[in-house]
Amino acid sequence: MVDSFHFYCIYHLINMKSSLTLLCLVVWVNVDASSAQTVCTGPLPNVPNAGVTEESIKEEYKEGAILLFSCNFGFVSAGRTSYLCEKQKWVVLRQGKCKPKPCELPEETANGHYTIHHGDDFVFGAVLKYTCNDGYQMVSKTDIRTCMVAGWSNHLPICEVVSCVPEATDGRVVVSGLPDDGGLIQYGHELRFSCPNPEHQLEGNPQVFCAAGGMWNSRFPTCEDVTCEALERINHVNVIGVPQNNNTMKYGHRLQFECSNPRHVLKGESEVVCSTNGQWSHSFPMCDEPKDFCGPPPHLINGDTVNRAREHYLNGESVNYVCQKYYILDSTLSHKTCRDGIWIGPMTCLKPCTVDEELMNAQNIQFKYPPDTNKLYATHGDHITFKCSGNSRLSPGSVGLRQECINGVMNLPHCQ
Incomplete structure (x- = not known):
């Protein structure tokens, strides 16, 4: 008073x-x-991650009033925080801190790993993102976990091995590398494709492997009919054998040529055959007036003339050819003859097939009758018999163990 x-x-x-x-x-x-007493006016003190306790909230704070703080949801106290109303100002009595509530060390998932996607420690609010290792895929609905008050949210994500389902193929395609027991085709597994019939050619990648996400890195190839296209009309040349309503011809189709002018001579081969890869066996010929001599003899791929070639040859002169080692002459004749200024006599050197240890290891096969070296050259028309390595067996869909060399091409069997 x-x-x-x-x-x-x-x-x-x-x-x-x-x-x-x-x-x-x-x-x-x-x-x-x-x-006559003073009061604290204005905003209350701002304490990071904390708020005024419910019992401390009043309409007016008089001199000597104490303000208590408690940590917000998800934070834990590291010391009590309180303020005193003194001379119309708030003065700190105790300065504690509110730290995020920690979570236990997160679990590792098999065949995967995690990174901190949000935050920098394993505390309340931190977000982890799980990623599967190469060859594995996420099968859980979510790949994140968040540090909550009660611990990590969601279940531990699960990574399962990536597997691919083979695409359907027709009977023309031979697929090597399929699991023998029909089991899963896992990430990185490779399949190989071939067309054993020379009338067909492979359209697409010959090798396809199981990639990420259970998808093949490429669509499965197909075996399509080998076709050759007819060239545009050749001046002064009659072409025999071109289909009336189709400009494409299948494997083995033959075209014959003759000069429309009987006084002209045909320069080139009088017959060509649609062969592998849709290519004609020889260039299309031309017709021209006859000459009484020929120039140097034409070059023979994978072969050469027996004697050194001259610059000029008279009509009727011949030049003998020989193929390189392991190549076989595909002709009843071994020479070309100068006739009316052009060299005549179809001639081709058929390619050999090469089989070495590296190729056979890839197919898991061996020679049934081993040669003296680890590399075997088989000439055109020769057969080679293989056997499966160890306890492996011939893969389903594989070609047989006895194969023929056809102009440099030999389909190898596959064992698994």
Whole structure:
């Protein structure tokens, strides 16, 4: 309590003398001291990751009031935090901290790993992202886990081995490398494709492997009919054998040529055959006026003339040819003859087939009758018999163990 005084003045009118008298009184009173106390105004202190406790919330904070703080959801206290109202300001009594609630060390998933996607430690709010190793794929609905108050959210993601399902193929294609027991085709497994029939050619990649996501790196190839296209009309040359309604011809189709002018001579081969890879066996010929001599004899691929060639040859002269080692002459004749200024006599050197240890290891096969060296050259028309290595067996869909060399091409069997 404090003492204070107040002045009270009373006006009194005296009728008799018509005068005005002013009476003033001094009154002493006691006033309550609480009405004079100070209060803390303005915003409350800002404590990171914390808020004022419910019991500390008031409409007015007077001198000496204490403000208590508690940590927000997901945070734990590292010391109590409180403030004191003193001289209209908030003064720190205790300065604690609110730290994010930690989670246990996260589990590793088999065949995968995790990285911190959000945050920098294993505490409340941190997000982990799980990734599968190469050859494995995520089968869980979600690949993330978040540190919550109760621990890590979601179940541990699961990574399973990647597997691919073979595409359907027709009977023309031979597929090597399929599992013998029909089991899963795992990531990285390779399949090989071939067309054993020389009338067909492979369209697409000859090798396809199981890639990420259980998808093949390429579509399976197909075996399509070998076709050769007819060239544009050749001046002064009649072509015999071109289909009327189709400009493409299948493997083995033959075209014959003759000069439309009987006085001209045919320069080139009089017959060509549609062969492997859709190529004609020889260039198309031309017709021209006859000459009484020929120039140097034409070059024979994989072969050469027996004697050194001259610059000029008279009509009727011949030149003998020989193929390189392991190549076989595909002709009843071994020479070309100069006739009316051109060299005549179809001639081809058929290619050999080469089989070595590296190729056979890839197919898991061996020679049934081993040669003296690890590399075998088989001439055109020769046969080679193989056997499966170790306890392996011939793969389903593979070609047989006895194969023929056809102009440099030999389909190797595959064992597994």
